[in-house]
Amino acid sequence: MTSGAVRVEHQGGDRFRIGVRQHTLEVDQPEDDGGTDVAATPTEMFVASLASCVAFYVRRYLSRHDLPTEGLVVTATFAMAQRPARVGDIAVQIDVPDGVPAERRPALLAVAGRCTVHNTLEQPPHVTVEVTA
Secondary structure, rough: OOOOOEEEEEEEEHHHHHEEEEEEEEEEEHHHOOOOOOOOHHHHHHHHHHHHHHHHHHHHHHOOOOOOOOOEEEEEEEEEEEEOOEEEEEEEEEOOOOOOOHHHHHHHHHHHHHOOHHHHHOOOOOOOOOOOO
């Protein structure tokens, strides 16, 4: 079983630096919400995680079947919900490259719907949060 760790460090205001293996990302909030808008919000990163996971699975599918990958674009839009505050709806659109036959699209869609992030949303993990000294 693969496991991992992510470290998030406060950088001032609403900015945080995220360490993932040897990679660094940042999150912030829009100026209208009190941030400096130097990075995406955690919620946007969450949706981006789904869209990029779908893109990864689709690209792998296309490559495995010797189909073109140049021009592949995945777009995700989302809407917030209330009580509790959360992402209520996500729509993912896959724009396949020219040259991908229509008869391949149902299988491609099936593969996209089984990406790791989508599977996690369908079967949520047990999450614990604790405070340490």
